Amino acid sequence: MLEDATRLKTLSTISVGYDQFDVEDLTRRGIILAHTPDVLTESTADTVFALILSSASRVVDLAEWVKAGNWKGSIGEECSGVDVQGKTLGIIGLGRIGGAVARRASLGFRMNVLYTNRHPNEQAERD
Numbered sequence: 001m002l003e004d005a006t007r008l009k010t011l012s013t014i015s016v017g018y019d020q021f022d023v024e025d026l027t028r029r030g031i032i033l034a035h036t037p038d039v040l041t042e043s044t045a046d047t048v049f050a051l052i053l054s055s056a057s058r059v060v061d062l063a064e065w066v067k068a069g070n071w072k073g074s075i076g077e078e079c080s081g082v083d084v085q086g087k088t089l090g091i092i093g094l095g096r097i098g099g100a101v102a103r104r105a106s107l108g109f110r111m112n113v114l115y116t117n118r119h120p121n122e123q124a125e126r127d
Contacts, residue, residue: 012035013034042100044100045097056082056083065079088111088112089102091115093117098124102124
């Protein structure tokens with residue numbers, strides 16, 4: 001496709017990453033590649049935390065349990081999930097999204113956040 005696009009100057013992707021593109025080839029052709037590295041950071045972190053909360057609270061399990069007609073009265077301890085408040089969360093990779101998840105955990109739920117990353121993320125640690 002690029003062979004026939006002799007006047008093409010710019011490609012743009014709405015994705016965060018650009019590893020699906022041959023950047024070296026585009027550079028050789030003089031084509032600029034643009035992407036949107038921070039457009040999904042906060043919404044992705046929201047989704048991660050929604051999954052953490054729904055897993056800890058057993059939202060899906062209990063919804064299925066109710067749909068199956070098992071709710072006959074007061075719900076006992078066997079139906080309780082786990083509070084995330086004050087728990088420890090481990091994050092692998094503390095880039096933009098990991099940092100956003102860490103902020104939600106630390107500031108919103110007073111969780112102890114541990115992380116591993118290629119390099120220390122001093123800004124995230126301060127935040």
